[in-house]
Amino acid sequence: MTVTAPGELRLRIAHLYPSLLNVAGDGGNLTAIVQRCRWRGIETEVVPVEAGETADYPGFDLLLFHGGQDVEMAVVAADLPRQAEGLRAAADAGVVFLAVCAGLQLLGHRYIPSAGPTLEGVGVLDLETRGGPQRFMQHAACEVTLGGETEIVVGFENHSGQTELGPGVRPFGRVVAGAGNNGRDGTEGAVRENVYATYLHGPVLPKNPWLTDKLIEIALERRLGRRVALAPLDDAVERNAHDVGLAKALRNRGRRTALEPARFGWR
Amino acid sequence: MPVTTSAKERSLPAISLRRRPQASAPRLSLRLFAALVAGKGAATASRLLGRGGGTSLPGMVARRVEPRVLETLVRGQGVPTIAITGSNGKTTTARLTAALLRGEGVAVSHNSAGANLVQGVTSLAIGFADLRGRLPEGTLVVEVDEAALRVVAPELDLRALLVTDLFRDQLDRYGEIYAVAGAIEKAAAGLPPDASLVVNGDDPMVAGLGLDREGRRVTFGFDLPGSTDRISRAADTIRCPRCRADLAYRHVYLSHMGEWRCPSCGLVRPPLDVAVTSVEVVDLRETRCTLQTPDGPLDLRIPQAGIHIAYDAAGAVAIAVGLGLPIPHAAASLATVGPAFGRLETIAADGRRIVLGFAKNPTSFNTTLRALATEGEPRQLLVAASNTLVDGEDFAWLWDVDFEGAAGRVERVTVSGLRADELANRLKYAGVDPARMAIVTDRRAALDRALLDVKQGGTLVILAGYTPTIELREEMRKRGWVGRFWEA
Numbered sequence: 001m002t003v004t005a006p007g008e009l010r011l012r013i014a015h016l017y018p019s020l021l022n023v024a025g026d027g028g029n030l031t032a033i034v035q036r037c038r039w040r041g042i043e044t045e046v047v048p049v050e051a052g053e054t055a056d057y058p059g060f061d062l063l064l065f066h067g068g069q070d071v072e073m074a075v076v077a078a079d080l081p082r083q084a085e086g087l088r089a090a091a092d093a094g095v096v097f098l099a100v101c102a103g104l105q106l107l108g109h110r111y112i113p114s115a116g117p118t119l120e121g122v123g124v125l126d127l128e129t130r131g132g133p134q135r136f137m138q139h140a141a142c143e144v145t146l147g148g149e150t151e152i153v154v155g156f157e158n159h160s161g162q163t164e165l166g167p168g169v170r171p172f173g174r175v176v177a178g179a180g181n182n183g184r185d186g187t188e189g190a191v192r193e194n195v196y197a198t199y200l201h202g203p204v205l206p207k208n209p210w211l212t213d214k215l216i217e218i219a220l221e222r223r224l225g226r227r228v229a230l231a232p233l234d235d236a237v238e239r240n241a242h243d244v245g246l247a248k249a250l251r252n253r254g255r256r257t258a259l260e261p262a263r264f265g266w267r
Numbered sequence: 268m269p270v271t272t273s274a275k276e277r278s279l280p281a282i283s284l285r286r287r288p289q290a291s292a293p294r295l296s297l298r299l300f301a302a303l304v305a306g307k308g309a310a311t312a313s314r315l316l317g318r319g320g321g322t323s324l325p326g327m328v329a330r331r332v333e334p335r336v337l338e339t340l341v342r343g344q345g346v347p348t349i350a351i352t353g354s355n356g357k358t359t360t361a362r363l364t365a366a367l368l369r370g371e372g373v374a375v376s377h378n379s380a381g382a383n384l385v386q387g388v389t390s391l392a393i394g395f396a397d398l399r400g401r402l403p404e405g406t407l408v409v410e411v412d413e414a415a416l417r418v419v420a421p422e423l424d425l426r427a428l429l430v431t432d433l434f435r436d437q438l439d440r441y442g443e444i445y446a447v448a449g450a451i452e453k454a455a456a457g458l459p460p461d462a463s464l465v466v467n468g469d470d471p472m473v474a475g476l477g478l479d480r481e482g483r484r485v486t487f488g489f490d491l492p493g494s495t496d497r498i499s500r501a502a503d504t505i506r507c508p509r510c511r512a513d514l515a516y517r518h519v520y521l522s523h524m525g526e527w528r529c530p531s532c533g534l535v536r537p538p539l540d541v542a543v544t545s546v547e548v549v550d551l552r553e554t555r556c557t558l559q560t561p562d563g564p565l566d567l568r569i570p571q572a573g574i575h576i577a578y579d580a581a582g583a584v585a586i587a588v589g590l591g592l593p594i595p596h597a598a599a600s601l602a603t604v605g606p607a608f609g610r611l612e613t614i615a616a617d618g619r620r621i622v623l624g625f626a627k628n629p630t631s632f633n634t635t636l637r638a639l640a641t642e643g644e645p646r647q648l649l650v651a652a653s654n655t656l657v658d659g660e661d662f663a664w665l666w667d668v669d670f671e672g673a674a675g676r677v678e679r680v681t682v683s684g685l686r687a688d689e690l691a692n693r694l695k696y697a698g699v700d701p702a703r704m705a706i707v708t709d710r711r712a713a714l715d716r717a718l719l720d721v722k723q724g725g726t727l728v729i730l731a732g733y734t735p736t737i738e739l740r741e742e743m744r745k746r747g748w749v750g751r752f753w754e755a
Contacts, residue, residue: 019505019513028666031696051513071445071511139660156661201663206692237688237695240706244688248654 026066028203051079057090067101077119084122097195104197126168129161139249140178142188154245155200177249207241281591287345302333306393322382326389338422353431357410363583370600374405429465463589469524487585490542573638609736629667644676645728649717651684651735670697683713
């Protein structure tokens with residue numbers, strides 16, 4: 001990497017609805033980005049944006065929009081119109097987004113639940129989601145190509161929404177194990193320019209350091225206007241977590257839930 | 268004094284802890300007999316094979332032979348039952364309740380092995396039954412998993428049901444917390460009118476349960492002059508249960524529990540029938556608290572550590588209030604109740620001390636870490652997590668645990684269990700240097716590895732999920748350091 005002026009290596013991160021969308025440990029994605037930046041001397045500034053507030057989204061480098069339960073998702077959807085224009089402008093300007101689960105659904109056109117009113121999304125991504133009869137709860141993995149490199153990304157999916165992608169987006173990944181967007185077409189998540197959306201919790205970034213670093217790299221390159229090569233880190237612990245997650249995704253496709261007891265065999 | 272039980276309510280007669288008169292001894296069908304033999308046989312085999320106390324297997328086996336075995340044994344004979352459900356504090360509250368009742372001369376059948384799914388509760392009943400299916404005279408005190416309650420409750424003869432709290436807990440098992448609350452509401456609505464519903468008023472998700480139901484309802488909670496916690500990211504139910512607006516708190520006591528009100532629709536915390544007005548965690552061996560009850564104040568000293576113990580004690584006392592049972596011996600009864608296995612249990616291990624802390628979700632982890640901090644943050648740590656049927660499959664919640672606070676002072680962490688990978692990664696990102704970490708998946712080897720670094724007179728703190736806690740404790744039992752977990 002070429003020499004940079006002090007303070008130039010800096011990322012501004014907007015964390016959308018951290019109190020409402022805090023389910024399934026997704027806050028770990030922020031932890032992963034902040035720590036991997038810190039270990040390389042890259043400064044981060046994190047701005048939480050709660051319901052009722054807004055922010056100058058195009059002025060950020062990275063934007064996190066995580067998952068939540070149905071009730072919290074409805075509260076977010078009601079607040080979203082105030083953010084819609086800024087989020088669309090940020091996406092058009094190339095700000096890096098990571099959206100997970102409810103974040104993916106609400107970046108789309110709309111979410112039509114099995115019961116209750118339709119939730120309007122912001123239309124950053126050309127996709128639509130309908131509530132399905134079945135809940136996908138399992139370890140999952142997909143193959144992702146980013147910047148010419150292909151890797152397996154692992155995580156845990158927990159959703160009943162079924163998402164159909166429109167022509168304006170491409171899938172984030174190809175399903176290796178799990179249900180992906182809808183359990184039918186083998187697609188996982190959605191991508192448009194620098195907007196990356198996935199159903200994978202886990203949280204997804206800590207055990208996929210390759211993906212974390214790609215997001216950091218893309219955000220830095222956009223900020224600096226030139227190629228960036230991140231200093232390598234010792235990822236033995238992360239790789240182990242990744243490999244165990246992948247083995248589980250490939251092996252343990254069944255669901256375990258106390259709401260459907262006594263379905264397990266003798267062990 | 269915040270006595271709010273209405274005079275009308277207090278004039279109600281005590282709830283009987285006798286068997287229902289119309290109920291009779293079970294008709295001993297061949298199938299019931301076979302189920303009892305199979306269940307008891309499985310328990311014996313499990314013990315002989317050293318596979319723990321046989322807390323789930325007997326129920327599982329017996330239900331395969333006779334699916335109605337629990338219903339026949341308990342509901343069929345009208346055996347008075349007190350059930351405790353909720354995310355946290357079930358085992359400790361059940362222990363305190365059993366001690367409280369025994370102290371007033373009530374015969375109680377209870378054990379605190381903690382198996383609380385359908386199979387576990389069935390095992391418990393089979394364990395107390397004889398081969399003719401007769402249960403001993405007295406009251407059954409059981410803890411029931413919050414998701415299993417809907418299946419289990421109709422098979423019992425409930426005289427009181429207590430709901431401790433609802434935290435986000437193993438989302439992969441339950442889907443969403445609102446679904447769990449809905450299931451508990453259904454179970455509460457199905458309680459007979461002569462049973463008492465006891466709820467934690469400080470938890471917004473729980474405080475409004477059973478309001479439309481006919482029958483007695485008793486609330487408990489904290490009434491302290493200041494906060495003892497702050498809303499953390501582990502808190503998940505801080506929206507109004509009626510209108511979904513963000514709640515405002517005058518005081519936060521533990522995670523999302525506190526004196527709450529809704530600024531939007533005006534819903535407020537219900538008046539408390541049993542209120543904790545002071546708490547002091549003295550050390551790992553004692554918590555002192557004062558409770559205001561309809562019958563006057565109670566000063567308690569409980570030989571366990573943590574502010575949550577005061578919630579558990581208030582819940583147990585509220586059950587007695589709900590039953591209309593006078594408890595003149597409460598202070599003496601509760602002073603004898605040490606920690607259930609693994610609840611910050613202090614164990615002497617050949618000149619070293621082990622503090623065994625069972626933790627299963629962000630709140631129990633954070634609460635345990637806070638209680639440990641009364642002695643200064645732990646230096647030598649063994650942390651273990653395993654994916655099993657009872658521990659769940661998804662460990663994303665580890666990222667909601669506040670490990671950052673303890674990470675800086677830790678000298679050595681041994682990471683163990685089937686999900687040591689996820690745990691180690693979480694600890695690394697919390698700031699624990701991987702050079703200070705050893706990943707030893709096997710539990711026995713992990714215990715040896717962790718103790719290597721503990722000098723004579725030193726302390727090893729163990730934080731582990733349900734299954735690894737039992738495994739580690741079993742290993743310590745083999746070494747003669749503790750008794751059996753189902754006898755603790």
